[in-house]
Amino acid sequence: MRGGLFRRYAIPFLALIAGVAAAITTAHLLLLGQAMHSASQSSAEALEKALYAQLEQRGRLLAGFLADDLVNSVYNYDMATIQETLVTVTGQPDVAHALIYDTDGQMLHDGRQGIPGFSRPVDSPLDDLRAGEMRLRRLAETLEVDAPILLGERPLGAVRLVLSLEGIRAGIDASRSRIDAVADASFYRDIVATALISLVLMAVGGGLALWVTRRLVRPIRQLAQSADRVGKGDYNIEVDSRRDDELGDLARSFQAMGRNLAHTTISKQYLDNIIGSMENALLVSTPEGRVTLVNRALCVLLGQAEKDLIGSQVTDLAPEVPPQRLLSEGIINGLETWLTSRGGRPIPVSLSGSVMHENGTVRGLVLVAQDITERKQAEEQLRLASSVFANTSEGIVIIDERGVIRMVNGAFAQLVGRSPAQLNDKVFGEFLVDAIGGREDPVGEIVEAVVRKGQWEGEISVQRGDGTRAPQWLTVSAVRDDAGALSQCACILLDLTELRDAEERVRHLAYFDTITGLPNRTLFQDRLEHALAHANREGHRLAVLFLDLDRFKSVNDTLGHAMGDQLLAAVARGLSRSLRAEDTVARLGGDEFAVIVDNIAQAEDVAQVAAKVMEIFGRPFQVTGHDLFTSASIGISVYPDDARDGEGLLRNADTAMYRAKERGRNSYQFFTSDMNARALEHMALEHGMRRALERDEFRLAYQPIVDLETREPVGMEALVRWTHPQLGEVPPGRFIPVAEDCGLIGRLGEWVLTEACRQLSAWRREGITVQRLAVNISSRQFYDPQLVDRIQDILASSGIAPTDLSLELTERTLIDDVEGSTGILTRLHELGLEIALDDFGTGYSALGFLKRFPIQLLKVDASFVNDIALDDDDAALVEGIVTLAHNLGLKVVAEGVENLDQVHLLAGYGCDYAQGYFFARPLSAQQMTDVLLQGQGLSARKFNRDRAGT
Ligand SMILES: Nc1nc2c(ncn2[C@@H]2O[C@@H]3COP(=O)(O)O[C@H]4[C@@H](O)[C@H](n5cnc6c(=O)[nH]c(N)nc65)O[C@@H]4COP(=O)(O)O[C@H]3[C@H]2O)c(=O)[nH]1
The missing domain is CATH 3.30.450.20 (PAS domain)
Incomplete structure (x- = not known):
């Protein structure tokens, strides 16, 4: 354990002081004891001496007194007086005996009466006692004082006074005891005093030691702590250096050392x-x-x-x-x-x-x-940058502030058809054409802008090596020196050639039809607007021809889309050839084309144009080695007669085109006010139908289908009827197309299906036999993805078997989407429904085409049946259809049978069934119920009119 100065020196010093004090005290006490002892001894001796002297003095006095007093008595032998005197003397303290001797040494009196041995001689001669002399002799217990009794000069005897030493001894003992007691008391007092003094001395010495030690230890400790800090490198020494002694000197030296170390030493x-x-x-x-x-x-x-x-x-x-x-x-x-x-x-x-x-x-x-x-990253970036600089497809040119080329990369050199070395020190501006608006010093202006804003960018053109121009997006950035001044400019040229080409392609795509290369609907409308504005300004007329290819869909379906596209391109070429250059021909989409015939004087001019257009359809179109025939229906509207704006003109031309189609295709038709009226009617019907569905204004009529052999009804067709509140009875041929156009056909068709099944179910419940019910399905209704599910639901909820239902679809519906319709028909057929092809003959399908569809029944259109009794061609056609249908395993229904001749002829052709006014007009449900309830007799009479001869 580390011992401090205090422990090491102060404590031993304190112990030393205590030891010295204890030693001094002990020595002092020992000496004191001895002194006391010798003091009491000498006191006792002195006292004894004094007592003896005192006793001797008394003995001398008493002996002298007796010797003087008894002179007469001894001389006279007056014993009585001697005795009396002796008794008086012996009565004195310490006087043991008083003896009177004669000169012979014989005792004369011993001071007591009758004392035995009176005559006992004195043990020593008294004769040598001279006058005035006394002799003292100390014996063990007594002091004898002999004094001569002199009468004048004559000795009469001697007095012997025996003094007892007992009294003295007792006094000495008592004194000695007293002296001892006093000495003891003094000794103990001295011990206590000495002890106290020692303690005080020790305390004073200890305090002194402590004070001295502290006075020494504190600065030394301070110095030690400072030395420790110095050791740790802290040279800021703070010690008390005010002392005017060696420690002060040491502290000052230490401080100086610290300052020196701080200045000179690395801590x-x-x-x-x-x-x-x-x-x-x-x-x-x-x-x-x-x-x-x-x-x-x-x-x-x-x-x-x-x-x-x-x-x-x-x-x-x-x-x-x-x-x-x-x-x-x-x-x-x-x-x-x-x-x-x-x-x-x-x-x-x-x-x-x-x-x-x-x-x-x-x-x-x-x-x-x-x-x-x-x-490293910077180096890597630099490597990358130089690699990018060298290999990037963008041209990079470093120019100085005067526009002189300092460095170029390969891309720029390649662009301008030189080597990089050839371009050094050339003026950058030499390679620019039409830069920023053809200014005189384009590069100077660019550099100025870069100095001002730090960057410039814009489109410029660079002259290629072959002399052509390359559109470029030029970005020029400042390269500054350390002082921030422009030292060089970095020019990056992004080649816009492809972008411009792409833009051109996009523009072309946006405004031109890819198949035919003709302007598309957007560009057509734009040009029409321009033409109208011009016509308006100039006050002349213009016409819009809306052209739709007839049966183009079948070309697509039968020959494929590629052939269809080529046919469209061929038609476009033909149209362009047949029209003036200033006339705009556009393809609006699908098989629709439109033509703007500008600046016409009268309607006939347009008729000539239309006729010219029709001519091109008189010849076949050459498509990949095939000669394809097609025709077109054209609708014409004239500004300002038919409409004053582009949209109206196009819509009216479209309407007229439909009229042309209705009139037998391959013709043109001017828009008329009648057409306008029909358009208005279209709107009225649409509005009325929406309300009719809500108000349940539709009804179903039923027309029987009769077996031509048995003349028995085999089923009936449900035909929708609508009695408009204002227009009265509206035939389905008018409102069904409107319903298709405006999207109401879905709701209407579903209502028809539901109502037909409900009625069939009702008849069944009433015990009326109706074998099968046929329902017409329109084109849009047919392609509704929910159709099959809805039919299943309706059948399920009405309890009608799928085999009790026949769906009539037109040829046109099926050929709209051959693939799609085949799938739908297959699903319906698999459910068990009968599929009938309605209006057969009015479409464009070949009979072989029918093989693709799961059809069981063919309904020959009334237009063919009408004239079979009059027109051999129609008769042959119907007969051929029947034969071929049978060959395909199909049954045939002849529609629109109105007379017995037709019945016979059809029966003769082997036609299976017939439907027409001859048997029955479409009847309301109630009428039909009545007819059916009236029994077979009526039914037979009604449906077997020829047998009955009516
Ligand atoms: N001149 C003449 N006509 C006869 C004779 N026998 C029947 N008709 C008429 O011929 C049409 C036969 O129906 P469609 O060919 O399916 O032709 C139908 C059918 O395509 C469609 N149609 C009728 N009802 C519906 C329907 O509920 N839904 C759909 N989608 N179309 C329907 O409307 C067309 C016309 O229907 P309607 O006006 O009811 O006309 C019916 C019927 O009244 C006759 O001997 N002589």
Whole structure:
């Protein structure tokens, strides 16, 4: 355990003082005891001497007194007086005996009456006692005083006074006791006093020692603490240097030393600060490569804590710089290597290292690493940039502030058809054409703009090597020197040729039809607007021809879309050829074309144009080696007679085109007010139908279908009827197309199906036999994806079997989408429904075409049946249809049978069934119920009119 000065010196010093004090006290007490003893001894002796002297004095006095007093009595032998005197004397204290001797030495009197031995001689001669002399003799217990009794000069005898020493002895003992008591008391008083003095001395000495020690220890301790701080590198020494002694001198010297050290010495903290604030990573290791010191920068760089790095191996951190390498090379300068970060990620560094020597011995290795990640990245970016510069497809030109080329890349050189070397020191502006509006010094202006704003961009054209112009998007950026002044300009040229081409293609796509190359609907409308504005200004007429190819759909379906497209292109070419250059021909979509015939004087002019157009359809179109015939229906509307705006003109021409189609195709038709009336009616019907569906104004009529052999009804066709509140009875031929156009056909068709099945179910419940009910399905209704499901639902809810229902579809419906319709028909057929092809003959299908559809029944259109009795062609046609249908396994229904001749002829052709006014007109449900309930008789009579002869 570390002992401080206080413990080391103050405590022993205190102990020493205590010991010395104790020794002094003990010695003092011993001496005191001795002194006391000798004092009491000498006091006792002195007292004894004094007492003896006093006794002797008394003895002398008394003996002298007796000797004087008894002179007469002895002379006279007056014994009585002698006795009396002696008794008086012996009565005195300490007087044991008073004896009177004669000169012979014989005792005359012993002071007592009758004293035996009176005559006992004195034991020693008294004769030598001279006058005035006394003789004292101390015996063991007594003091004898002999005094001569003289009468004048004559000795009469002697007095012997025997004094007892007992009294003296008792007095001496008592005195001695008293002296001892006094001595003892004094001794103890002295002990206490001495002890107290010792304690006081010790206290004073201890305090003194403490004070001295503290006076010495504190500054020394201060100095020690300061020395300790100095040891740690803190040279700011704060010690009490005011003392005017050696410690003060030491403190001042120490302070001076601290100041000197602060100025001259590199402290550890100083070094730590330097190392800690170093930007570069520092590592110190043993010669063997064990890391002993790292700085903060290294920890940050490697992402490791100092404690983890200390003790690790240099090779773990810098695998490319093993200690042996540094030891052998002695020094490494700026070695580009890498350090391993915590996750094992290599960090590129520039490493310098050296070996530390001390007294000629290798003490360790020092490595300093500079993170060169950014530099590496910059180098990489530079490499990349130069690679981009060299290989990019954009032209890059570096020009100075005068527009002189300093550097170009391959792309630009290639663009202008020179080598990069040939372009050096050329003026950039020489290669630009029409730059920024054909200014005189375009590059000068660009540079000016770059100086002002730092960048310029815009479209320019560069003259290619072959003299053509290449549209370019030029971006010019400032390259500034360190002072911020423009030193060069970097020009990047993005070739817009492809973009412009693409734009042109897009524009072409946006305005031209890809198949025919004709303007499309958008461009047509645009041109029409222009033409109308012009016609309006000039006050002349113009016409719009709306042209629709007849039966184009069948071409597509039968010959394929590619052929269809080629036919369209061929028609477009024919149209363009037949029209003036100033007339616009456009393809509006599908098989629809439109023509603007500008500046016409009268309607007949347009008729001529239309006739010319019709002529091209009189010849076949050459399509990949095939001769294809097609015809067109044309509708014509005239500005300002039929409409004053483009939309109205086109719509009216479209309407007229439909009229042309209705009138037998392959013709043209002018728009008329009648057509307008029909358009208005269309609107009225649409509005009325919506209301009719809500108000349940529709009804079904039923017309029987009769077996031509048995003349028995085999079923009946449901035909929708609508009584308009204002228009009265509206035939389905008028409102069904409107319903199709405006999308109401779905709701109407569903109502018809539901109502027909409900009625059939009702008849069945009433016991009325109706074998099968036929329902017309329109085109849009047929292609409704929900159709099959809806039919199934309706059948299920009405309890009608699918085989009890026949669906009548027109040819046109089926050929609209042959693929799609085949799928739908197959599903319906698989359900068990009968499919009948309605209005057969009015469409365009060949009989062979029917093989593709799962059809069971063919309904020959009334237009063929009408004239079979009058027209041999029609008769032959119907007969042929019947024969071929039978060959295909189909049954045939003849529609519109009105007379017996027709019945006979049809029966003769082998036609299976007939339907027409001859048998029955369409009847309301109630009428039909009545007819059916009236029994077979009526029925037979009604439906077997020829048998009945009516
Ligand atoms: N001149 C003459 N006509 C006869 C004779 N026998 C029957 N007709 C008429 O011929 C049409 C036969 O129907 P459709 O060919 O399917 O032709 C139908 C059919 O395509 C369509 N149609 C009728 N009802 C519906 C329906 O509920 N839904 C759909 N989608 N179309 C229907 O409207 C067309 C016309 O129907 P309607 O006016 O009812 O005309 C019916 C019928 O009244 C006759 O001997 N002489």
